[in-house]
Amino acid sequence: MSNELIQKEYKKKIKSLVYYNQRYYNGNISEISDFEYDELKNEILNLEKKYKFLKSKDSPSIKVGFKPSKTFKKVLHKVPMLSLANAFSEEDLFNFEKKILNFLSQTTNSNISYTAEPKIDGISASLTYLNGKLKSGLSRGDGKEGEDITSNLSTIKDIPKIISSKDFPKEIDIRGEVFISKSDFDILKEKFANPRNAASGSLRQKNPDDTKKIPLKFIAYTFGFEKGLKINNQYEYLNKLSEWGFKTNPLNRLITGIKNLIKNYNEVEKKRADLDFDIDGIVYKVNDFALQKRLGFVANAPRWAIAHKFSSNKAVSEIIDIDIQIGRTGALTPVAKIKPINIGGVLVSNATLHNEDEISRKDIRVGDTVIVERAGDVIPHILSVDIKKRPKNSKKFIFPKNCPSCGSKTIKEFNSITKKKDAVRRCSSEGYDCDKISIEKLKHFVSKEAFNIDGFGKKIVESFWKLNLIRFPQDIFKLDYDRIEKLDGWGKLSVENLKYSINDKKKISLEKFIYGLGIRHIGLENAKLLSKYFGSFLNFKDLPINNKYNDLANIDGIGETQVNSIKNFFSNRLNLKVLNELGKILSINNATAKIKNGSLNNKTFLVTGKLDGISRAEIKSLIEENSGTTVSSVSKKLNYLIIGDKPTKRKVLNAKDLNIKIIDQNQFLKMLDKTS
Ligand code: IVH
Numbered sequence: 001m002s003n004e005l006i007q008k009e010y011k012k013k014i015k016s017l018v019y020y021n022q023r024y025y026n027g028n029i030s031e032i033s034d035f036e037y038d039e040l041k042n043e044i045l046n047l048e049k050k051y052k053f054l055k056s057k058d059s060p061s062i063k064v065g066f067k068p069s070k071t072f073k074k075v076l077h078k079v080p081m082l083s084l085a086n087a088f089s090e091e092d093l094f095n096f097e098k099k100i101l102n103f104l105s106q107t108t109n110s111n112i113s114y115t116a117e118p119k120i121d122g123i124s125a126s127l128t129y130l131n132g133k134l135k136s137g138l139s140r141g142d143g144k145e146g147e148d149i150t151s152n153l154s155t156i157k158d159i160p161k162i163i164s165s166k167d168f169p170k171e172i173d174i175r176g177e178v179f180i181s182k183s184d185f186d187i188l189k190e191k192f193a194n195p196r197n198a199a200s201g202s203l204r205q206k207n208p209d210d211t212k213k214i215p216l217k218f219i220a221y222t223f224g225f226e227k228g229l230k231i232n233n234q235y236e237y238l239n240k241l242s243e244w245g246f247k248t249n250p251l252n253r254l255i256t257g258i259k260n261l262i263k264n265y266n267e268v269e270k271k272r273a274d275l276d277f278d279i280d281g282i283v284y285k286v287n288d289f290a291l292q293k294r295l296g297f298v299a300n301a302p303r304w305a306i307a308h309k310f311s312s313n314k315a316v317s318e319i320i321d322i323d324i325q326i327g328r329t330g331a332l333t334p335v336a337k338i339k340p341i342n343i344g345g346v347l348v349s350n351a352t353l354h355n356e357d358e359i360s361r362k363d364i365r366v367g368d369t370v371i372v373e374r375a376g377d378v379i380p381h382i383l384s385v386d387i388k389k390r391p392k393n394s395k396k397f398i399f400p401k402n403c404p405s406c407g408s409k410t411i412k413e414f415n416s417i418t419k420k421k422d423a424v425r426r427c428s429s430e431g432y433d434c435d436k437i438s439i440e441k442l443k444h445f446v447s448k449e450a451f452n453i454d455g456f457g458k459k460i461v462e463s464f465w466k467l468n469l470i471r472f473p474q475d476i477f478k479l480d481y482d483r484i485e486k487l488d489g490w491g492k493l494s495v496e497n498l499k500y501s502i503n504d505k506k507k508i509s510l511e512k513f514i515y516g517l518g519i520r521h522i523g524l525e526n527a528k529l530l531s532k533y534f535g536s537f538l539n540f541k542d543l544p545i546n547n548k549y550n551d552l553a554n555i556d557g558i559g560e561t562q563v564n565s566i567k568n569f570f571s572n573r574l575n576l577k578v579l580n581e582l583g584k585i586l587s588i589n590n591a592t593a594k595i596k597n598g599s600l601n602n603k604t605f606l607v608t609g610k611l612d613g614i615s616r617a618e619i620k621s622l623i624e625e626n627s628g629t630t631v632s633s634v635s636k637k638l639n640y641l642i643i644g645d646k647p648t649k650r651k652v653l654n655a656k657d658l659n660i661k662i663i664d665q666n667q668f669l670k671m672l673d674k675t676s
Helices: 003-027 034-050 090-104 182-188 195-203 208-212 234-243 258-274 289-295 356-362 435-446 458-466 481-486 492-504 510-516 524-534 537-541 560-570 573-585 616-625 649-657 665-671
Strands: 074-076 113-120 123-130 133-139 145-147 171-180 216-227 253-256 279-286 305-309 313-326 332-343 346-352 369-374 381-385 410-415 420-427 507-509 587-589 604-608 640-643 661-664
Touching (some): 090 258, 090 279, 090 289, 090 305, 090 616, 113 234, 113 258, 123 216, 133 145, 171 182, 171 195, 195 216, 216 234, 253 258, 279 289, 332 356, 332 420, 346 369, 356 381, 435 458, 507 510, 510 524, 510 537, 524 537, 604 616, 640 649, 661 665
Parallel strands (some): 640 661
Antiparallel strands (some): 113 253, 113 279, 123 133, 123 171, 171 216, 313 369
């Protein structure tokens, strides 16, 4: 076939895809089956792979998902809608409880009760009631901001419009799941791929009359903002919800002990197929609201809840090849290219092999027949090898001793904590000296949690890299837009949009900036700590000049590993260049001063010894909530040393020498007006 014909064929396929997308996302109509749709997408991707000259802005390799419809008003959630961490095994559950007990400093036998609520696979919504009347309803959106879909939600019979119960709070956001039952879905099968899509499509109809035609259901399970809720625990809340007229899951239970959670999980899993709604796991929540409050949140998920997912899907396939991918931190990750196989509705053609040790342990080889597992949103992995089916001439896989991208030596670092060599082999070059690491660093830089440049995804990074348009983060802000406009798949409008998104991010917070640099061991939480510590970009940039690396270890939460990694970062000339260049282009906001109205404002604390019924992590949260700071060593900067049982003698002596106030747990709690 001539290039011209190939191009024509390709354009035709893209045109069809755009058409089906529009029908689906704007009209909620599936004209082709999910399978046919995936086939079409794959055909396009395969063509692009084979003929490098094929490109289109509408290609599925560039467009991920779809732009949210602009027809619904965006509204901030008064209390964010969070997500849940996942557990896949008994071990994950035991760890979940262990972390809770550690945080609460209860090391002995616990008797924490949990609600176990089957996790319906639908679309979450938040309904605001004011004086018993349904005022508005929002979709989850990105968790912080949802779409106002009140009129659509109002068509759902299960959602009460007026609640007259005396004990119904004056104001409350009732949260739950909108879904479609399996039997109702059977009637709509032609139009949607699965019940979840049907619910989501229906909820986002522009005309509420269209929503009404689809039998949506609502099950309530939590709340957001509230004023006047007089309830102490989740189980009681679930019961109240049904008294108030909401539907709740009939399989909700109150359970104590992980062993019993597992028993319940197995029972529900057996019933799963017979239920008239899709569930993908069970959500466990610490029942007691007072404990929930103490436990709080990590990142965007509560410490007091977890989703225990149902078992994964498995399938047999064959390893065609083993690729080595190089990550942002230089880690070499082996990936098995397998014969494409459908696992639970998803076409899988790659499976991670984790690291060198995993390959040797399982003796995984090219040509092997393997069991591939896909669980939830995690990357599929190889579960086991069927040795009987191994071809006679197969050879052991030899892990590269040199980086496949830059040729530098690969190394296994010694972990000073575990006193073992790392399982991961890394490229020994420093960041931007290795092309593959650079690309990954750039992907990280533009990613959601860092600079979050709209429309600048991983595929764009790769394509701009190939075209030599970007090598370092600063290049993103100096793009040759005239050249991009002439590229296949780009036009005036898309370039304008890109320019706008990039310029929009020239103003950035110090914490996002630090996170965006992708320094090893500096994740979101650490970037936040560093940003608070440095206060301004200049202070951060001048760290090597002031050479105060050791002071960093005083930041509570920053340890030796992080300090070494920061030192490494600053000792690389290319990193310094990136910092300088970005400093010239960007306007990096100083870290916002913390709320200075707490009773511990301007005071620093350090804990030594074991406290009674309260963990280090919880004390730290309490100090920070009340505007205080924690430090990790005794110095002149310390105001209070809190001592518990068996304190470190040296710390107490040092504190005495420096005339630092030494207090016990009760004295500390009094400072908060929180006597235990
Ligand atoms: S609680 C902070 N309870 O799961 C607690 N969520 O991954 C957040 N879900 O977006 C939610 N059943 O769509 C909660 N009984 C249940 C749930 C449930 C289903 C969904 C919900 C949420 C997602 C979290």
